[in-house]
Amino acid sequence: MGRTRAKSGKIRLTEVAKLAGVSPITASRFFRNPEALSISKRERVESAARELGYVPDLAARALASQRTEVIGVLIPSLTNNVFSDVLRGIYDASQSSRYSIQLVNTRYSILQEEKLLRLFQAQRPAGLVVTGINQTPQSRAVMEAMNCPIVQIMEIGPDPVDMMVGFSHNEAAFEAVSHLIAQNYRRIGFLGARMDPRVQRRLEGYRDAMAAAGLLDPRLILTTPVPTSVSMGGTLFADMLIQAPDIDAVFCVNDDIALGVLFECQRRQISVPEDMAIVGFNDLEFMASAVPALTSVRTNRYEMGSTAISMVMSAIEGKRPSSPVVDLGFELMIRRSSLARRQ
Amino acid sequence: MGRTRAKSGKIRLTEVAKLAGVSPITASRFFRNPEALSISKRERVESAARELGYVPDLAARALASQRTEVIGVLIPSLTNNVFSDVLRGIYDASQSSRYSIQLVNTRYSILQEEKLLRLFQAQRPAGLVVTGINQTPQSRAVMEAMNCPIVQIMEIGPDPVDMMVGFSHNEAAFEAVSHLIAQNYRRIGFLGARMDPRVQRRLEGYRDAMAAAGLLDPRLILTTPVPTSVSMGGTLFADMLIQAPDIDAVFCVNDDIALGVLFECQRRQISVPEDMAIVGFNDLEFMASAVPALTSVRTNRYEMGSTAISMVMSAIEGKRPSSPVVDLGFELMIRRSSLARRQ
DNA sequence: ACGTTTATTGACAGCGCTACCAATGGATTG
DNA sequence: CAATCCATTGGTAGCGCTGTCAATAAACGT
Structure with missing residues (x-):
């Protein structure tokens, strides 16, 4: 029976309670619901805890209360x-x-x-x-x-x-693409990578806007399951130019891809927006600094x-x-x- | 005395042990050190645990063992x-x-x-x-x-x-700046934001390399405690051009600033690298895609x-x-x- | 004055698991 | 064949805290 565990040497609630001259349960309440204590006890427990440097043991608390924080x-x-x-x-x-x-x-x-x-x-x-x-x-x-x-x-x-x-990714994409249409762009490409559910919904928004304007053409859509990156934006755009050489704008599912497209345009001396409009998604910080500044959908x-x-x-x-x-x-x-x- | 708590309804180790026909402590050992059990008990505990869908209670484990994972x-x-x-x-x-x-x-x-x-x-x-x-x-x-x-x-x-x-930030910066010197750049600026200790050491590396070549000039150094960003890179570079109009290269403490500098150069029709060399730090993915591709220090x-x-x-x-x-x-x-x- | 409510405090008994020690049985050794 | 060892298994007693109820004191109403 004499089996004793190494007492961790750590300050427990009991010690705090003893020093404060209250019962352990009262000290416990102080940490969970101080208002339930009388002012005097509250102060005594508080100073005792501070004096001993007490820190509650979360594991014990979780076990006893069957809850965690x-x-x-x-x-x-x-x-x-x-x-x-x-x-x-x-x-x-x-x-x-x-x-x-x-x-x-x-x-x-x-x-x-x-x-x-x-x-x-x-x-x-x-x-x-x-x-x-x-x-x-x-x-x-x-x-x-x-x-x-x-x-x-x-x-x-x-x-x-x-x-x-x-927010509604569908609506956001719809609005971005409608803006391009309103700006007189007609052959608007869609560039997407890592087609997660939210990106899929942006594609739907694109489709809806294009279809509403009678501009939908499957050749304008290019996606890849590969994760997104700036270089992937350049690659996708290069592929798009082969698939649909007459595009005049691209809606990119995110800003990394949009930046990649911008760089690819610079590389190919395609002027933006004169020969190619670009719209991104998320409005990362760099979009406003790019040359030209890049349109994007700001998300919170x-x-x-x-x-x-x-x-x-x-x-x-x-x-x-x-x-x-x-x-x-x-x-x-x-x-x-x-x-x-x-x- | 009759105070009973709501038994969580959750499967405990005891249940698993009972189903497996072993003591709780043996079942406990199965999860911590299966090799200590005989093959037969090991299998029995394993199948019992699977059958009941047992998941250990980490809080209880942490409390009992005085350790966490x-x-x-x-x-x-x-x-x-x-x-x-x-x-x-x-x-x-x-x-x-x-x-x-x-x-x-x-x-x-x-x-x-x-x-x-x-x-x-x-x-x-x-x-x-x-x-x-x-x-x-x-x-x-x-x-x-x-x-x-x-x-x-x-x-x-x-x-x-x-x-x-x-890795050594000092050495990395030293090597990057030495590279610029070897490429015949002489008025090499230093652009730094949010000067945390590692950025400070990059500044030291810059100083060492410039001093070794007899090129050190305090007017070439520009820093701000503000957090880093692409737009801050542009701002810093613009300020640098006022402070030291004759610079021919910039070493940026990170790639965001380097990208901001590149954009600012594009805005001002300063050609890179002919009129201005740029070196960044970290080699984020976009650095290789930029136009021109941006030199950087790859870090792991x-x-x-x-x-x-x-x-x-x-x-x-x-x-x-x-x-x-x-x-x-x-x-x-x-x-x-x-x-x-x-x- | 009395019963009744409200505010504070305390006692007890675990929460589910593991550390520690002890016990068992078979294999190994001289 | 007794003594010793190792591998395996189990029993007991907490780990530090809180849920539940009970007890007490103070405040209130009639």
Whole structure:
């Protein structure tokens, strides 16, 4: 029976309580709900904790309470600039709260996502942020069984699992392409890489706008499943010029591709926008600096991250938003690369 | 006495053990050290666990064992492309291991870093990855008291806390600037933003190379504490042209600034490299695609992340590297933007 | 004055797992 | 054949905290 474990030497709640002259449970309450204590006890526990340098043991807390203060975040890529802004919003919003972020990478695989969701399920997170609205039915079932606030981010659609923050990629693309049409461009190409669900919806928006103007032509569409990059933008554009030599504009699914197209135009002495208009998507910082400045669709990536975390935290506290779906919108930033075409 | 908590309904180790016909402790061993079991018990526990869909409770495990399987990662920025590659390496390397990553953002503040280190200290991580070698003495003390493997990444230097993976920013800058000198450029400007410790060391490397050639001139150096961006590159370059109108080359502390300089040159009809050579740092993907292609210093960012995690995981398992400091080196990628200057 | 509500505090018994030690049985050795 | 060893398995007692209920004191209403 004399088996004693190495006492970690770490300060426990009991020590704090003893020094403060209260019971451990009262000290415990101080850290979770200080208002429930009388002022005098509150002060005594606080100073005792400070004096001893007490830091609560999260594992013990999680075990005893059957809850954690972890918000799980599932993101498909860590490389894509789009997500680095979202992540910044997420980390900033969680910064001064008691919640910590557990970030995992689905690598654009809904099966990987499903696996990671199951893992989270076992760890009882306080909340969850998932990317997109195209989960597998199994993933959806897991989420619905999870009994914690969940926000789907990056896009909006019908039938949220719980809450949503995003915008309509379809509408954004529609507006960007309609702008090109209004500027008198007619042979507008579509350049897409890594065709994830959101990029697919941008393609639909492109199709709708072109079809509405009677301009749709399958030869104007070029996509690849390969991940996106600036050099891929150049390659796609070069291929497009073979497939449809008469194009006068390109709508690129993202800004990396748009930049690649610009460079390729410079290489081939194609002047932008006189001989070729370019429109990108996301409005990364460099788009306004390029020569000529590149038109793009500004998306509120940082806000998507920060809003999602705020919504999760409020929901944990029981404060549900008035509407479960938040549309953060977009804005077409019109710059010289899509200036009205001369007649 | 009759107080019963809501039994979570979740499958516990005891259930698995019962189904497998072994004691709970034997089942526990199966998950931590299967080799210690006989083949027959091993199989029985495995099938029982699968049948019940058992997932271990990490909080209970952490509490009982006084250890976690979390590797803490402290990164100064989530926006900077440099770190997104490092992060990808980190997450990829941890992917199929039992360790999970706890990522926090120090926002380039060593005080924030210190605070976060203390937080980690209380949570007993299995290992730690910290950025850079400029921690406060207090941070160092915390790390040394932490009794877990620690890797400092991004740069190398004397006196590691434990282990290091990186390269010499000083040498890399020295080589880049020496290259420009060898190409016959003489008035080589230095453009720097957000002067973190690693950028400072690049400045030192620049100074050393310029001084060695007798070319050092304080008017050639322009820096700002503001965060880096492409547009900031253009702004800095414009200011530099006022401060030192006779410059014939610029060494930029990173590729965003280099791209901004290129755009500014295009805007002002300054031809690159004929009238102005440009060298960047990090060799982001777009550098090779730019027109002209931009010279840069390739750094092994992904490898820095993945190597750091591998080193931590090996060290946890007791396998220490032969040398605590790993130099991942760099490579000057010479492209057209720094072509030999005409005499 | 009395019962009743409200605000504070405390006692007890785990949460699910593992560290530590002990026990068992078979193989090996002199 | 007894003594010794190793491989395998189990029992006990927590890890540090909080959920649940109970107890007490203070405030309130009639």
